[in-house]
Amino acid sequence: MQGEPLLKIENLVKHFNVRLGAFGERGATVHALDDVNFEIIEGETLSLVGESGCGKSTTGFTILNLHQATSGKVIYKGENIATFDDKAMRPLRRDLQIVFQDPYSTLNPRMTIGEAVGEPILFHKLCTKAELPDRINRLLTDVGLPPRFAGRYPHELSGGQRQRVAIARALACEPKFIVCDEAISALDVSIQAQIINLLLDLQEKYGLTYLFIAHDLAVVRHISDRVGVMYLGRLAELATREQLFANPLHPYTQALLSAVPEADPVLEKTRQRQVLQGDVPSPLNPPTGCRFHTRCPIAQEVCAQTIPEWRQIEPGHMVACHMVPGGLHA
Amino acid sequence: MATIPMTPAELDEPKTSLWRDAWYRLVRNKLAIFGLFVIIVLAFAAAFGPYLTPYDFLSQDLDARNAAPSWAHLFGTDDLGRDVFSRVIYGTRTAFVVAIVVTAIAVTIGVALGAMAGFFGGWLDRIIMWLTDVTMSVPNLLLVVVINASLKAPLAAWMEAQYMATLNPFFRETIWVDFILVFGSMALISWPPYARLVRAQVLSIRSRPYITAARALGLTTRIILMRYVVPNAVGPLIVSVSAGLGTAMVLESAFSFLGVGVNPPTPSWGNMISDGLRVWQHYPHLLAAPAAVLGLATVGFSFLGDGLNDALNPRGSK
Ligand SMILES: Nc1ncnc2c1ncn2[C@@H]1O[C@H](COP(=O)(O)OP(=O)(O)O)[C@@H](O)[C@H]1O
Ligand code: SF4
Ligand SMILES: [Mg+2]
Numbered sequence A: 001m002q003g004e005p006l007l008k009i010e011n012l013v014k015h016f017n018v019r020l021g022a023f024g025e026r027g028a029t030v031h032a033l034d035d036v037n038f039e040i041i042e043g044e045t046l047s048l049v050g051e052s053g054c055g056k057s058t059t060g061f062t063i064l065n066l067h068q069a070t071s072g073k074v075i076y077k078g079e080n081i082a083t084f085d086d087k088a089m090r091p092l093r094r095d096l097q098i099v100f101q102d103p104y105s106t107l108n109p110r111m112t113i114g115e116a117v118g119e120p121i122l123f124h125k126l127c128t129k130a131e132l133p134d135r136i137n138r139l140l141t142d143v144g145l146p147p148r149f150a151g152r153y154p155h156e157l158s159g160g161q162r163q164r165v166a167i168a169r170a171l172a173c174e175p176k177f178i179v180c181d182e183a184i185s186a187l188d189v190s191i192q193a194q195i196i197n198l199l200l201d202l203q204e205k206y207g208l209t210y211l212f213i214a215h216d217l218a219v220v221r222h223i224s225d226r227v228g229v230m231y232l233g234r235l236a237e238l239a240t241r242e243q244l245f246a247n248p249l250h251p252y253t254q255a256l257l258s259a260v261p262e263a264d265p266v267l268e269k270t271r272q273r274q275v276l277q278g279d280v281p282s283p284l285n286p287p288t289g290c291r292f293h294t295r296c297p298i299a300q301e302v303c304a305q306t307i308p309e310w311r312q313i314e315p316g317h318m319v320a321c322h323m324v325p326g327g328l329h330a
Numbered sequence B: 001m002a003t004i005p006m007t008p009a010e011l012d013e014p015k016t017s018l019w020r021d022a023w024y025r026l027v028r029n030k031l032a033i034f035g036l037f038v039i040i041v042l043a044f045a046a047a048f049g050p051y052l053t054p055y056d057f058l059s060q061d062l063d064a065r066n067a068a069p070s071w072a073h074l075f076g077t078d079d080l081g082r083d084v085f086s087r088v089i090y091g092t093r094t095a096f097v098v099a100i101v102v103t104a105i106a107v108t109i110g111v112a113l114g115a116m117a118g119f120f121g122g123w124l125d126r127i128i129m130w131l132t133d134v135t136m137s138v139p140n141l142l143l144v145v146v147i148n149a150s151l152k153a154p155l156a157a158w159m160e161a162q163y164m165a166t167l168n169p170f171f172r173e174t175i176w177v178d179f180i181l182v183f184g185s186m187a188l189i190s191w192p193p194y195a196r197l198v199r200a201q202v203l204s205i206r207s208r209p210y211i212t213a214a215r216a217l218g219l220t221t222r223i224i225l226m227r228y229v230v231p232n233a234v235g236p237l238i239v240s241v242s243a244g245l246g247t248a249m250v251l252e253s254a255f256s257f258l259g260v261g262v263n264p265p266t267p268s269w270g271n272m273i274s275d276g277l278r279v280w281q282h283y284p285h286l287l288a289a290p291a292a293v294l295g296l297a298t299v300g301f302s303f304l305g306d307g308l309n310d311a312l313n314p315r316g317s318k
Helices: A056-063 A084-094 A113-123 A132-142 A146-149 A160-173 A191-204 A241-246 A253-258 A264-268 A301-305 B008-027 B029-053 B084-120 B123-136 B138-165 B175-206 B207-215 B221-257 B268-276 B284-312
Strands: A005-020 A026-041 A043-051 A070-077 A095-099 A177-181 A209-214 A226-231 A232-239 A309-316 A316-320
Touching: A005 A056, A005 A084, A026 A056, A026 A232, A043 A084, A043 A253, A043 B029, A056 A177, A056 A209, A056 B123, A070 B268, A095 A160, A095 B207, A113 A132, A113 A146, A113 A160, A132 A160, A146 B207, A160 A191, A160 B284, A191 A209, A226 A253, A232 A241, A232 A253, A241 B175, A309 B221, B008 B284, B029 B284, B084 B123, B084 B175, B084 B207, B084 B221, B084 B268, B138 B175, B138 B221, B175 B221, B207 B221, B221 B268, B221 B284
Parallel strands: A043 A209, A043 A226, A095 A177, A177 A209
Antiparallel strands: A005 A026, A005 A070, A226 A232, A232 A316, A309 A316
C-alpha cells in the first residue's frame, strides 16, 4: 500500500486502573493496549481483528482520544493528539469519526434522526441554518435512507437503518477518517453485506480512510487493504491483505485463518481447523514474554522470557514472533 | 464558550418538541387523561375545598349524628354530627400536603444521593447503596411505629416546654408534632427507591454509546448533559414521582389508620376509614366515602404514572 500516512500510532499504551474485590479494596491494572505501532495510510481500509477483549475498541478509542492514552503517541497532521485535551481535540473531531457496534444504543433516543444528523453540522458550523434541512436530506440519501426519516425517532427504525443513521451522523462532520468499531457485528448477515457495500461506496465517494474493527477474519477478507491481528493488547501481525491471507506468519494468525471457511468447496473440504488450547489469559495479569506463549503450539523457552520484537519480514509485512525466521532491516 | 456555535435558542428547540411529543402521546391515552382529571379535581378540592365547603370540618351537629347522605350532607354525617363531605375534602388536603412534602423530601434526598453514587462511584457509592439496602430491609411499618413511639412523646413534651417558656402559639399546635413525625418517617422510608433509580440512570446513561458518540462529535460537556443525560434521566424520575405521590397517599392513610399517622381531629382519609370500619354495618357511608376517594386518588396517580411512562419512554414499544 503506497501513500501518505494519515495517522501514525507510536508505542501506544492504554492501561485501565480498576478496583477489585467486593469492596474495591484491591487495585489492579488492565493491560488493554501495550506498545502498539502502526500507520494508517490515507484512503485505505485497515482492518483490526482479534478475539473479543483483545483491545481492538481500546485501540480505536485511544486513537480518537476518547480514552486518554497511558503513554505513546498518535500523530495527526504532525501533532501528537494523544495529549490533547477536550478543547484542543474539538476541531479535530470533525476529521476523526467513529461508528459503533450496537445500533440500538448509538443514537440518543430523545433526538429525531434529523436532529442527530444535523447536530454536528450546526455545532461545527458546517452550513447555515437555512441550508440545514437540505444537508440532512442529502446525508440521509447518501446512506440510503428516505429523507422523510428525518422526523422519526430511533426506536421507529430497524437495526440496519439505525446503523445507516450513525454513519450519516459521522459523515455529517465531513470526516477524513472513520473508526468502524464492529459496525456490522450486531446486524443480520444479509444486512451486514448492505452496510459493508455502503461503507465502500462512501469511501470511494468521499475518499475516506477506515480503521475497520472486526472479531473475525472472514468479514474483513474482501474489504481490507491491510489487516492487523491483535492478541491480548498487542499487535501480533500486520500485513497487506494478500500477504496475510496467503502467507500468515504468526501462529495466532494461522490459527485464526484456519477457522475461516473457504469459498472454494474443494479447499473447504481439506481445510484443517486448528483449535487453540486453553483460554485467553486475563489482561489483568498478562503472560510474560510473548503474550501468546501459554497457547502457542510452537512456543519455546525464549517465548516466556523475552517480548518478541515487532519486525518487518518482507516489505509491509510486520510480525512479533521469535520463531519467524528472517527479517528486513529498515 | 466561544466554541459553541449554537445559540441557546437553537439548542432548546428540539428539547421543547421532545416534550411536546410526549404530551401528544399522553393526551391520546384516555386512562392517563382520566387519571390527570381525577388528580386535578382532587388537587382543586385540596387547595380550595376547605373554603367552599358548607361546614367546618370540626363543627358538630349533635342533633344529626350518623345521618345518611342527603342534600344537606352529601356524604352524610359522622358520630359527632360532622359533615363527612367537608371532612373528606379536608382529608384530601391532608393527603396532598403529606404526599407532596414527603415526596419532595424523598426525591431531593434520593436524587442527591443517587446522583453522587452514580457519578462518583467508589466508596461513596458503596456507602450510599449500603444505606439504601439497610433502610429498605427494615419493614416500613416497624420503622414508622418505632419512630413514632420513641419520638412523639419527647417531641410533644419539648413543644410544650417551648410554649411555656415563650408563649409562642406556634408551639401549642400539636399538629406540628404529627406532621413533623409523619413527614420525617415517611420520607425516611421513601427515599431509597429514588436514589436507586437515579443512580442506575446516571450509571447506565454515562456508559451508553450515544454519550461516547456525542463526545466523538466534539460536543461540549454542557450540551451532552443538557441534551443527552438529563432528557434521558428525567423521564423515569417523573414517572416514579407520579407513582410515588399515590403511594405516599396510601402510606399516609395506612399509618393514620393504624394510629401512627396524622391524629384526630385533623381529618385524614386513613383515620376516617379507621373510624368508619368500626360502624360500617350500621353506617356504611362513613367507610365508603373516604375509602372511595382514597381509591380514586390511587387509581388516578397510577393511571397517570403509566401514561407518563408510555409517553416519556417511546422505547417501551420495542
Ligand atoms: N473502561 C474500561 N475500564 C476497564 N477495563 C476496560 C475498559 N474498557 C475496556 N476494558 C478492558 O480492556 C480490554 C480490551 O477491551 P476492548 O478494547 O473493548 O476489547 P475488544 O474491542 O477487542 O473486544 C478488555 O479486557 C476490557 O475488559
Ligand atoms: S513468540 Fe513464541 S509463543 Fe509467541 S507466537 Fe512466536 S512462537 Fe509462539
Ligand atoms: Mg470492542
